[in-house]
Amino acid sequence: xxxxxPTASAxxxxxxxxxxxxxxARLVLPFQATEIPKALTIAGSDSGGGAGIQADLxxxxxxxxxxxxxxxxxxxxxxxxxxxxxxxxxxxxxLQIDGVLEDIGASAVKTGMLSGAPIIEAxxxxxxxxxxxxxxxxxxxxxxxxxxLLQTNAVRTLVTRLLPxxxxxxxxxxxxxxxxxxxxxTDAGVRAxxxxxxxxxPRYVVIKGGHREGPATDLVFDGERFFEFESDRINxxxxxxxxxxxSAAITAYLALGEEPLEAIRLAKEFLTGALRASxxxxxxxxxxxxxxxxxxxxxxxxxx
Numbered sequence: 505x506x507x508x509x510p511t512a513s514a515x516x517x518x519x520x521x522x523x524x525x526x527x528x529a530r531l532v533l534p535f536q537a538t539e540i541p542k543a544l545t546i547a548g549s550d551s552g553g554g555a556g557i558q559a560d561l562x563x564x565x566x567x568x569x570x571x572x573x574x575x576x577x578x579x580x581x582x583x584x585x586x587x588x589x590x591x592x593x594x595x596x597x598x599l600q601i602d603g604v605l606e607d608i609g610a611s612a613v614k615t616g617m618l619s620g621a622p623i624i625e626a627x628x629x630x631x632x633x634x635x636x637x638x639x640x641x642x643x644x645x646x647x648x649x650x651x652x653l654l655q656t657n658a659v660r661t662l663v664t665r666l667l668p669x670x671x672x673x674x675x676x677x678x679x680x681x682x683x684x685x686x687x688x689x690t691d692a693g694v695r696a697x698x699x700x701x702x703x704x705x706p707r708y709v710v711i712k713g714g715h716r717e718g719p720a721t722d723l724v725f726d727g728e729r730f731f732e733f734e735s736d737r738i739n740x741x742x743x744x745x746x747x748x749x750x751s752a753a754i755t756a757y758l759a760l761g762e763e764p765l766e767a768i769r770l771a772k773e774f775l776t777g778a779l780r781a782s783x784x785x786x787x788x789x790x791x792x793x794x795x796x797x798x799x800x801x802x803x804x805x806x807x808x
Contacts, residue, residue, distance in 0.1 A: 524797040541759040542570045544604055545752060546597070546627055547644075548577035548589075548653070554791025555745035556616055562794035563752035567774070569759045572608055575601035575793030576627075577619045583786030590655075591619050594626035601630040610637035612758035614751050615673030617653045621661040623774055628665035638758040641670040641706065642751035643679050659683075672764055674751045675701065676712045698725035708764050710754075714746060720776075724768055733769055735776045742782035749792055750775045 531804035545560035553559075557573050564571030576597050580587040580767060613636050618624045631639060643662060645654040667683075681688050694716075698709045702725055713734075714719040720738075724731040732795070735808065749760060753771035762770065774797070781796035 510693065516733055520790045522758045527761060540570050541756075542572065542608060542610045543755045543759040543760075544574065544601070544610035544613045545616065545749070545750075545755070546574040546576060546601065546618070547642075548579055548619065549575050549654055550745070551578075551580050552582045552786065552791075554583065554785075556747045559745040559748040559753075560566075560614065560616065560752040560789065563749050563774070564756050566795050566798055567753065567756040567760070569756040571803075572604045572610065574604065574627075576623050577617060578722070579617075580636070582642065582788065583790050584737070584788030587617065592621065594622045597623055598626045598630050601627065602633075605630075605634050610636075610759070612640065612755045612762075614640040614642060614755040616642050616748055616751065617644045618658070618662070618666075619653065621658040624658055624661045624666055628669060631669055633668075636669070637671065637718065638755070639670050639672075639759070640751050640755045641666055641673045643673060643675050643683060645679050645682065646746065662703055667701075671707035671758075672708040672710060672754060672768070673701060673706040674712060675712045676714055676747060677716060680711045694723050695725070695730060700731070702727050708768070710768055712747070712750065714743075722768070722772060724781065726763065726765075731765065732770050733774060735772060737777040738776065738782075738784055740779055742779065742792060744789040744791040746775060746779070749778060749794060 529758050541587065543564050545557060547560060548556045550558050551554035557575055563569045570741065575591055575684055580603065600740045613631065615627060618627060650692045663683065675683055675686055680697045680701065684697035685766045686693060686697040686700055688694055693713055698711055707726065709725045711723045719734045719736065721732050721734040751770055753774040757767035757770050777796045778792035778794055781793040782790065784790045
Protein backbone atom coordinates (compact mmCIF):
# COMPACT_ATOMS: atom_id res chain seq x y z
CA UNK A 505 0.00 0.00 0.00
CA UNK A 506 3.03 2.26 0.34
CA UNK A 507 3.96 4.51 -2.55
CA UNK A 508 7.38 3.97 -4.22
CA UNK A 509 10.30 5.52 -2.36
CA PRO A 510 11.75 8.76 -3.76
CA THR A 511 14.94 8.50 -5.77
CA ALA A 512 16.82 11.50 -4.38
CA SER A 513 19.75 10.67 -2.13
CA ALA A 514 21.83 12.54 0.41
CA UNK A 515 23.70 11.69 3.57
CA UNK A 516 21.80 12.67 6.71
CA UNK A 517 23.86 14.75 9.14
CA UNK A 518 22.82 15.91 12.60
CA UNK A 519 24.71 17.65 15.37
CA UNK A 520 24.30 16.46 18.94
CA UNK A 521 25.98 15.82 22.25
CA UNK A 522 25.56 12.98 24.75
CA UNK A 523 23.74 10.90 22.17
CA UNK A 524 23.89 7.15 21.67
CA UNK A 525 24.65 7.67 17.98
CA UNK A 526 27.05 10.58 18.39
CA UNK A 527 30.70 10.56 17.36
CA UNK A 528 32.06 13.30 19.55
CA ALA A 529 29.77 16.28 19.08
CA ARG A 530 28.71 15.36 15.55
CA LEU A 531 25.99 12.84 14.85
CA VAL A 532 26.23 11.40 11.37
CA LEU A 533 23.24 9.34 10.31
CA PRO A 534 24.64 6.74 7.89
CA PHE A 535 21.74 6.40 5.49
CA GLN A 536 20.58 7.77 2.19
CA ALA A 537 17.53 10.01 1.91
CA THR A 538 15.48 7.04 0.74
CA GLU A 539 16.25 5.38 4.07
CA ILE A 540 15.73 8.28 6.45
CA PRO A 541 13.93 7.00 9.56
CA LYS A 542 10.40 8.37 9.73
CA ALA A 543 7.79 8.51 12.45
CA LEU A 544 4.16 9.65 12.51
CA THR A 545 2.48 11.21 15.53
CA ILE A 546 -1.30 11.24 15.83
CA ALA A 547 -2.14 13.70 18.58
CA GLY A 548 -3.42 17.12 19.59
CA SER A 549 -1.74 20.47 19.01
CA ASP A 550 -0.46 22.42 22.04
CA SER A 551 -0.35 26.16 21.39
CA GLY A 552 2.18 26.51 24.21
CA GLY A 553 4.60 24.27 22.33
CA GLY A 554 5.46 21.98 25.24
CA ALA A 555 3.31 18.90 24.72
CA GLY A 556 1.34 17.10 22.03
CA ILE A 557 2.29 17.40 18.38
CA GLN A 558 4.87 20.08 19.12
CA ALA A 559 6.69 18.00 21.75
CA ASP A 560 6.60 14.96 19.47
CA LEU A 561 8.11 16.76 16.49
CA UNK A 562 10.82 18.33 18.65
CA UNK A 563 11.70 14.92 20.05
CA UNK A 564 11.78 13.27 16.63
CA UNK A 565 14.02 16.05 15.32
CA UNK A 566 16.37 15.88 18.32
CA UNK A 567 16.85 12.15 17.70
CA UNK A 568 17.41 12.44 13.96
CA UNK A 569 14.02 11.11 12.83
CA UNK A 570 11.78 12.76 10.23
CA UNK A 571 8.41 13.48 11.83
CA UNK A 572 4.98 13.75 10.21
CA UNK A 573 1.64 14.46 11.88
CA UNK A 574 -2.06 13.75 11.99
CA UNK A 575 -3.67 16.39 14.23
CA UNK A 576 -6.69 15.19 16.21
CA UNK A 577 -7.50 18.39 18.09
CA UNK A 578 -6.39 21.98 18.44
CA UNK A 579 -5.97 23.18 22.00
CA UNK A 580 -5.62 26.74 23.25
CA UNK A 581 -3.29 26.38 26.23
CA UNK A 582 -0.23 27.66 28.01
CA UNK A 583 1.82 26.47 30.97
CA UNK A 584 -1.02 27.27 33.40
CA UNK A 585 -4.26 26.11 31.79
CA UNK A 586 -6.16 24.69 28.85
CA UNK A 587 -8.45 27.42 27.54
CA UNK A 588 -10.26 25.57 24.77
CA UNK A 589 -10.27 22.33 22.77
CA UNK A 590 -11.54 21.96 19.20
CA UNK A 591 -11.65 18.45 17.76
CA UNK A 592 -10.66 17.83 14.15
CA UNK A 593 -13.38 15.90 12.26
CA UNK A 594 -12.60 12.19 12.28
CA UNK A 595 -12.68 11.91 8.48
CA UNK A 596 -10.00 14.61 8.28
CA UNK A 597 -7.91 12.74 10.87
CA UNK A 598 -8.23 9.57 8.77
CA LEU A 599 -7.21 11.42 5.61
CA GLN A 600 -4.16 12.88 7.35
CA ILE A 601 -3.05 9.36 8.27
CA ASP A 602 -3.69 7.98 4.79
CA GLY A 603 -2.05 10.95 3.13
CA VAL A 604 1.15 10.58 5.14
CA LEU A 605 1.43 6.80 4.97
CA GLU A 606 0.70 6.41 1.27
CA ASP A 607 3.40 8.91 0.29
CA ILE A 608 5.96 9.41 3.07
CA GLY A 609 5.49 6.27 5.14
CA ALA A 610 6.49 5.70 8.75
CA SER A 611 8.66 3.10 10.44
CA ALA A 612 6.90 3.77 13.74
CA VAL A 613 3.71 5.56 14.81
CA LYS A 614 2.54 7.00 18.12
CA THR A 615 -0.81 8.20 19.34
CA GLY A 616 -1.32 10.85 21.99
CA MET A 617 -4.43 12.94 22.66
CA LEU A 618 -7.35 11.37 20.76
CA SER A 619 -10.15 13.23 22.57
CA GLY A 620 -13.27 11.22 21.61
CA ALA A 621 -14.55 7.82 20.56
CA PRO A 622 -15.19 8.67 16.87
CA ILE A 623 -11.58 9.83 16.44
CA ILE A 624 -10.25 6.71 18.18
CA GLU A 625 -12.39 4.55 15.87
CA ALA A 626 -11.05 6.35 12.81
CA UNK A 627 -7.44 6.12 13.97
CA UNK A 628 -7.69 2.43 14.85
CA UNK A 629 -9.36 1.69 11.51
CA UNK A 630 -6.61 3.35 9.48
CA UNK A 631 -3.71 1.94 11.51
CA UNK A 632 -5.15 -1.57 11.18
CA UNK A 633 -5.65 -1.05 7.43
CA UNK A 634 -2.03 0.01 7.02
CA UNK A 635 -0.76 -2.85 9.17
CA UNK A 636 1.30 -0.65 11.48
CA UNK A 637 3.50 -2.92 13.62
CA UNK A 638 5.49 -0.36 15.63
CA UNK A 639 2.63 1.45 17.35
CA UNK A 640 3.19 3.30 20.62
CA UNK A 641 0.00 4.32 22.44
CA UNK A 642 0.26 7.09 25.01
CA UNK A 643 -3.23 6.94 26.58
CA UNK A 644 -3.49 10.66 27.28
CA UNK A 645 -6.43 11.36 29.59
CA UNK A 646 -5.66 14.48 31.63
CA UNK A 647 -3.34 17.45 31.05
CA UNK A 648 -0.65 18.51 33.52
CA UNK A 649 -3.02 21.28 34.64
CA UNK A 650 -5.79 18.76 35.41
CA UNK A 651 -7.95 19.36 32.34
CA UNK A 652 -9.62 16.32 30.75
CA LEU A 653 -8.16 15.47 27.33
CA LEU A 654 -10.09 12.22 26.79
CA GLN A 655 -13.84 12.01 27.09
CA THR A 656 -14.99 9.50 29.71
CA ASN A 657 -17.10 7.54 27.23
CA ALA A 658 -14.06 7.15 24.95
CA VAL A 659 -12.02 5.03 27.35
CA ARG A 660 -13.81 1.83 26.35
CA THR A 661 -13.15 2.55 22.67
CA LEU A 662 -9.48 3.13 23.43
CA VAL A 663 -9.34 -0.20 25.27
CA THR A 664 -11.22 -2.29 22.73
CA ARG A 665 -10.08 -0.73 19.45
CA LEU A 666 -6.61 0.76 19.91
CA LEU A 667 -4.80 -1.18 22.63
CA PRO A 668 -5.00 -4.49 20.72
CA UNK A 669 -3.01 -2.83 17.92
CA UNK A 670 -0.27 -1.47 20.21
CA UNK A 671 3.27 -2.72 20.45
CA UNK A 672 3.84 -0.52 23.51
CA UNK A 673 1.44 1.37 25.78
CA UNK A 674 2.77 4.00 28.21
CA UNK A 675 0.24 4.94 30.93
CA UNK A 676 1.15 6.94 34.00
CA UNK A 677 -0.19 5.74 37.35
CA UNK A 678 -3.66 7.38 37.16
CA UNK A 679 -4.09 6.22 33.56
CA UNK A 680 -3.02 2.70 34.52
CA UNK A 681 -5.69 2.66 37.22
CA UNK A 682 -8.36 3.59 34.68
CA UNK A 683 -7.22 1.08 32.07
CA UNK A 684 -6.71 -1.81 34.50
CA UNK A 685 -9.61 -0.97 36.82
CA UNK A 686 -7.15 -1.59 39.67
CA UNK A 687 -6.36 0.79 42.50
CA UNK A 688 -2.58 1.12 42.68
CA UNK A 689 -1.05 1.72 46.08
CA THR A 690 1.84 -0.76 46.25
CA ASP A 691 4.50 -2.35 44.05
CA ALA A 692 2.31 -5.42 43.84
CA GLY A 693 -0.55 -3.21 42.70
CA VAL A 694 1.56 -1.79 39.88
CA ARG A 695 2.39 -5.31 38.70
CA ALA A 696 -1.24 -6.41 38.89
CA UNK A 697 -2.24 -3.39 36.81
CA UNK A 698 0.47 -4.16 34.23
CA UNK A 699 -0.82 -7.72 33.87
CA UNK A 700 -4.40 -6.48 33.47
CA UNK A 701 -3.42 -3.94 30.81
CA UNK A 702 -1.30 -6.49 28.95
CA UNK A 703 -4.35 -8.74 28.76
CA UNK A 704 -6.05 -5.98 26.73
CA UNK A 705 -3.68 -6.54 23.82
CA PRO A 706 -0.45 -4.50 23.85
CA ARG A 707 2.78 -6.51 23.75
CA TYR A 708 4.65 -4.24 26.18
CA VAL A 709 3.15 -2.28 29.06
CA VAL A 710 5.16 0.59 30.53
CA ILE A 711 3.71 2.00 33.75
CA LYS A 712 5.62 5.21 34.33
CA GLY A 713 6.92 6.05 37.78
CA GLY A 714 6.50 9.82 37.74
CA HIS A 715 3.57 9.73 40.18
CA ARG A 716 5.26 7.38 42.65
CA GLU A 717 7.51 8.16 45.59
CA GLY A 718 11.28 7.74 45.50
CA PRO A 719 13.33 7.21 42.34
CA ALA A 720 11.51 7.57 39.01
CA THR A 721 11.16 3.86 38.29
CA ASP A 722 9.22 2.71 35.22
CA LEU A 723 7.85 -0.82 35.27
CA VAL A 724 7.78 -2.75 31.99
CA PHE A 725 5.88 -6.00 31.45
CA ASP A 726 6.18 -8.08 28.26
CA GLY A 727 3.64 -10.74 29.19
CA GLU A 728 6.20 -12.97 30.90
CA ARG A 729 8.81 -10.85 32.65
CA PHE A 730 8.95 -7.58 34.54
CA PHE A 731 11.72 -5.05 33.99
CA GLU A 732 12.45 -1.91 35.97
CA PHE A 733 14.10 1.16 34.48
CA GLU A 734 15.19 3.51 37.23
CA SER A 735 16.53 7.06 37.11
CA ASP A 736 17.07 9.87 39.57
CA ARG A 737 14.02 12.00 40.23
CA ILE A 738 14.77 15.48 38.87
CA ASN A 739 13.65 18.25 41.23
CA UNK A 740 11.84 20.52 38.78
CA UNK A 741 8.35 21.80 38.03
CA UNK A 742 9.21 21.90 34.31
CA UNK A 743 7.30 18.72 33.57
CA UNK A 744 4.82 19.78 30.89
CA UNK A 745 4.88 17.25 28.05
CA UNK A 746 6.87 14.54 29.84
CA UNK A 747 4.52 11.75 28.75
CA UNK A 748 4.40 12.99 25.16
CA UNK A 749 8.17 13.32 25.03
CA UNK A 750 8.76 9.85 26.49
CA SER A 751 6.40 8.09 24.09
CA ALA A 752 7.74 10.12 21.16
CA ALA A 753 11.30 9.14 22.06
CA ILE A 754 10.30 5.46 22.19
CA THR A 755 8.70 5.88 18.76
CA ALA A 756 11.82 7.58 17.39
CA TYR A 757 14.11 4.83 18.66
CA LEU A 758 11.82 2.18 17.16
CA ALA A 759 12.05 4.06 13.85
CA LEU A 760 15.83 3.98 14.22
CA GLY A 761 15.68 0.18 14.47
CA GLU A 762 15.98 -0.41 18.20
CA GLU A 763 14.22 -3.35 19.85
CA PRO A 764 11.30 -2.39 22.16
CA LEU A 765 13.09 -2.79 25.50
CA GLU A 766 16.12 -0.86 24.30
CA ALA A 767 13.88 1.83 22.80
CA ILE A 768 12.16 2.21 26.18
CA ARG A 769 15.48 2.39 28.04
CA LEU A 770 16.95 4.97 25.68
CA ALA A 771 13.75 7.03 25.76
CA LYS A 772 13.92 7.18 29.54
CA GLU A 773 17.52 8.41 29.32
CA PHE A 774 16.47 11.06 26.81
CA LEU A 775 13.59 12.26 29.00
CA THR A 776 15.76 12.38 32.11
CA GLY A 777 18.24 14.57 30.26
CA ALA A 778 15.41 16.78 28.99
CA LEU A 779 14.12 17.25 32.54
CA ARG A 780 17.58 17.94 33.93
CA ALA A 781 18.28 20.61 31.28
CA SER A 782 14.82 22.22 31.39
CA UNK A 783 14.17 25.90 31.99
CA UNK A 784 11.10 28.01 32.78
CA UNK A 785 9.22 29.72 29.97
CA UNK A 786 5.90 30.39 31.73
CA UNK A 787 4.28 30.82 35.14
CA UNK A 788 2.96 27.26 35.39
CA UNK A 789 4.36 23.88 34.38
CA UNK A 790 7.02 24.69 31.80
CA UNK A 791 8.08 22.02 29.31
CA UNK A 792 11.13 19.82 29.26
CA UNK A 793 14.11 20.77 27.08
CA UNK A 794 13.67 18.63 23.98
CA UNK A 795 16.94 19.80 22.47
CA UNK A 796 19.16 19.15 25.47
CA UNK A 797 21.27 16.78 23.36
CA UNK A 798 21.67 19.20 20.45
CA UNK A 799 24.17 22.00 19.99
CA UNK A 800 23.82 24.74 17.42
CA UNK A 801 26.43 24.93 14.69
CA UNK A 802 26.94 28.29 13.01
CA UNK A 803 27.35 28.69 10.13
CA UNK A 804 25.64 25.56 8.85
CA UNK A 805 27.55 24.09 5.94
CA UNK A 806 25.27 22.69 3.24
CA UNK A 807 25.71 19.03 2.47
CA UNK A 808 27.15 18.51 -1.04
